[in-house]
Amino acid sequence: MKILIVHNLLWAHYKAKVFQEVDRLARTYPDVEVKVLQIARNEKSRKGLETSDPDTPVYHYRYELLFDAFIEDTTVKQRTKALLQHIRSYQPDVLNLTGYYDPAQLALLLYAKLTGIKVIMQNESTAADHTRGGLKERLKKAIFRLCDGFFCFGTLSADYLTSSGVKPSQILLKKNAVDNDALLEAWTRARQTRTGQQQALGLKPHNFIFVGRLIEVKNLIRLVEAFASVRQTNPDWGLILLGEGPMSGAIQQRARELNVADAVTSLPGRAWYKVPDILALADVLVLPSLSEPWGLVVNEAMVCGMPVIVSDRCGCVVDLVRDQQNGFVIDPGQTPQLAGVMHRFMTGEVDQAAMGAVAQEMIRPYSAGAVAREMLEGFLTIHRTRR
Numbered sequence: 373m374k375i376l377i378v379h380n381l382l383w384a385h386y387k388a389k390v391f392q393e394v395d396r397l398a399r400t401y402p403d404v405e406v407k408v409l410q411i412a413r414n415e416k417s418r419k420g421l422e423t424s425d426p427d428t429p430v431y432h433y434r435y436e437l438l439f440d441a442f443i444e445d446t447t448v449k450q451r452t453k454a455l456l457q458h459i460r461s462y463q464p465d466v467l468n469l470t471g472y473y474d475p476a477q478l479a480l481l482l483y484a485k486l487t488g489i490k491v492i493m494q495n496e497s498t499a500a501d502h503t504r505g506g507l508k509e510r511l512k513k514a515i516f517r518l519c520d521g522f523f524c525f526g527t528l529s530a531d532y533l534t535s536s537g538v539k540p541s542q543i544l545l546k547k548n549a550v551d552n553d554a555l556l557e558a559w560t561r562a563r564q565t566r567t568g569q570q571q572a573l574g575l576k577p578h579n580f581i582f583v584g585r586l587i588e589v590k591n592l593i594r595l596v597e598a599f600a601s602v603r604q605t606n607p608d609w610g611l612i613l614l615g616e617g618p619m620s621g622a623i624q625q626r627a628r629e630l631n632v633a634d635a636v637t638s639l640p641g642r643a644w645y646k647v648p649d650i651l652a653l654a655d656v657l658v659l660p661s662l663s664e665p666w667g668l669v670v671n672e673a674m675v676c677g678m679p680v681i682v683s684d685r686c687g688c689v690v691d692l693v694r695d696q697q698n699g700f701v702i703d704p705g706q707t708p709q710l711a712g713v714m715h716r717f718m719t720g721e722v723d724q725a726a727m728g729a730v731a732q733e734m735i736r737p738y739s740a741g742a743v744a745r746e747m748l749e750g751f752l753t754i755h756r757t758r759r
Contacts, residue, residue: 373751373752374463377406378469381414383413385429386550391431395432396433408435408436409455411443412441439454466489466754468492485518490754492519492522494524494525495530495533497529513537523747544746556675575610575612576609578608579653582611582658585615589664595710598660599711602714647672651673656681657669658681662683679728697730
């Protein structure tokens with residue numbers, strides 16, 4: 373059996389670890405072969421995170437990069453031509469597509485159906501992402517009917533598909549993963565110098581942290597407002613915003629207006645394997661997004677034994693957050709609720725260590741190896757199934 377995985381960006385490190393594990397597992401089968409087509413090197417919004425650092429983790433799996441460029445600099449025609457050439461040459465039995473937004477991949481889907489190739493589509497959308505209905509939803513349902521199976525980013529993603537007519541038996545995966553081992557190793561090393569690094573960066577002894585792009589959908593103005601409303605509870609607590617984006621100026625302006633600029637620290641984005649260096653300086657992750665397909669930073673924080681405060685609009689929340697056990701689930705539109713949860717950490721009402729231990733235990737099944745095993749089993753299942 374030959375498996376062809378089409379993926380958008382070579383830069384997506386969290387997928388590289390999974391692909392390496394899929395490749396490793398496939399090699400234990402004498403008749404299974406896996407190849408990954410990476411369409412482009414990266415996207416422009418993540419340009420600043422590219423690195424030539426020799427310490428960058430390297431993952432080994434069979435892949436081919438179609439365009440050594442940003443994906444925005446490739447045309448639909450170019451992508452379609454390259455993808456069709458490769459699928460004709462490779463002649464897979466099963467095809468895995470990244471999603472339904474790229475017309476080039478939809479062309480590949482149609483080719484696969486005309487030639488008898490089974491198709492598994494990745495889905496990260498949830499019902500809460502956008503307003504649903506109309507022609508767009510009918511088109512999606514038609515696309516879904518052409519697919520044999522689906523890899524989903526969690527329960528909410530799977531629920532969206534079944535509400536769109538997909539059979540539950542077609543849902544082959546409901547997980548997402550990062551490189552747990554590499555992240556925990558880096559975090560453990562960084563914790564040894566926590567106090568010194570906090571002092572060097574002018575941070576408080578205890579901190580909430582957000583990690584991600586500073587864009588409107590991340591709801592960071594509300595996060596600053598919630599923090600400001602309880603800041604006097606315990607002046608030893610601060611707020612770290614790790615990332616870059618167009619909202620940076622507005623966030624800092626709001627912090628100044630609320631007289632908390634001295635406790636709100638913005639740090640530039642960094643390569644994923646260096647994020648644990650900053651997580652080690654914080655105590656609680658906050659992801660207050662208005663919309664989030666999954667939220668891999670929640671995985672990262674839980675691997676490091678951190679409690680999490682997560683919006684109920686994040687795709688991971690049903691799978692990864694048990695309210696008041698490893699963190700809290702909040703309504704991203706309710707500032708007092710978010711402030712109240714932050715207050716509980718600041719007063720010591722919450723057993724932070726116990727929550728962190730639960731977080732680490734809960735995240736164990738969400739390893740790259742576990743996801744790879746379920747993916748490979750999905751490929752094998754679809755290959756054996758007749759439609």
